[in-house]
Amino acid sequence: MMGLVGAVASGPITSAASWGAEHPWVFTLPVAATAGVGVVAVYLQKREARRDAIQAQGLRYLAEHLDGLHYTQFEYAVRDLLYRDGCRDARQVGRGGDQGADVKATDPQGRHWVIQCKHRKDGVRGSAVGAPDLYVLNGTGRQVHGGDVLVMLTNGRFSKPALEFAESQSLHLVDRQLLAQWASGSRPLWELLESVPPPRKSTLLS
Numbered sequence: 001m002m003g004l005v006g007a008v009a010s011g012p013i014t015s016a017a018s019w020g021a022e023h024p025w026v027f028t029l030p031v032a033a034t035a036g037v038g039v040v041a042v043y044l045q046k047r048e049a050r051r052d053a054i055q056a057q058g059l060r061y062l063a064e065h066l067d068g069l070h071y072t073q074f075e076y077a078v079r080d081l082l083y084r085d086g087c088r089d090a091r092q093v094g095r096g097g098d099q100g101a102d103v104k105a106t107d108p109q110g111r112h113w114v115i116q117c118k119h120r121k122d123g124v125r126g127s128a129v130g131a132p133d134l135y136v137l138n139g140t141g142r143q144v145h146g147g148d149v150l151v152m153l154t155n156g157r158f159s160k161p162a163l164e165f166a167e168s169q170s171l172h173l174v175d176r177q178l179l180a181q182w183a184s185g186s187r188p189l190w191e192l193l194e195s196v197p198p199p200r201k202s203t204l205l206s
Contacts, residue, residue, distance in 0.1 A: 059084040061183035063123070063176060066155050071119040075102045077183075078117055078153060085188035087113070100136035101145050107190060110200030114147030120156035124176050128159040138169050148197045149190070155179055170195070 059080055066074060075092045082090035087105035094102030094117065103115040116137045120126030134152055141150035152158075152166065153174040166173050172193050174182070182189050190196045 063155060063180040063183070066179070066183065067121065067123050069119070071117070074119040074155070075117050078103050078115060079105070081183060082113070082189070099144050100140040104145060107188070109190075111148040111190070111197060112146055113149045113151065114141045114145045115151040115153055118152065118154040118156065120154060123155055124157050126156045128157050129154050129162055130159045131161040131165040134162055134165050134169070134171055138171060148200070153179060172196070
């Protein structure tokens with residue numbers, strides 16, 4: 001009986017093995033399918049990256065639009081503008097305990113940017129950003145975040161003491177007027193600021 005069962009069972013197995021030997025391409029199908037999925041995934045990823053790049057190149061904001069944003073959306077808008085300018089690692093990091101950094105990025109010249117954002121719903125009519133707002137950024141921007149360029153950015157204005165403190169500590173200030181120029185134009189922020197540190201790495205432009 002056992003022999004009979006073995007003989008019956010071995011028949012289909014032998015037939016399958018014989019058929020497989022005559023059609024070896026069948027065994028390559030799983031590999032080909034896996035490779036095909038990988039190729040499609042890479043293609044979709046590249047297409048998405050190209051689409052993001054095209055959208056980023058055309059990104060523009062009016063100052064009035066920035067006024068109407070929630071402060072977190074304002075930080076994301078700043079991040080997107082940096083991405084538009086070529087900072088592919090630009091990210092929004094602002095949250096409780098952010099130690100003075102809302103947006104961080106590395107520009108195409110290798111400089112590390114640390115930006116603190118101060119959103120004012122009433123724009124220039126809102127309260128001025130004062131020197132105390134700059135103290136945390138000045139204390140942590142280089143030591144904690146490793147920033148080369150420390151920026152305080154607002155859709156409003158700065159107080160006179162803030163202007164004086166920023167100049168004494170080599171901090172960069174972006175007020176409403178400069179923000180509007182950057183957000184609605186096509187020039188990167190480092191071309192609009194004065195006394196930006198030299199590039200960390202050489203480029204064709206530098």
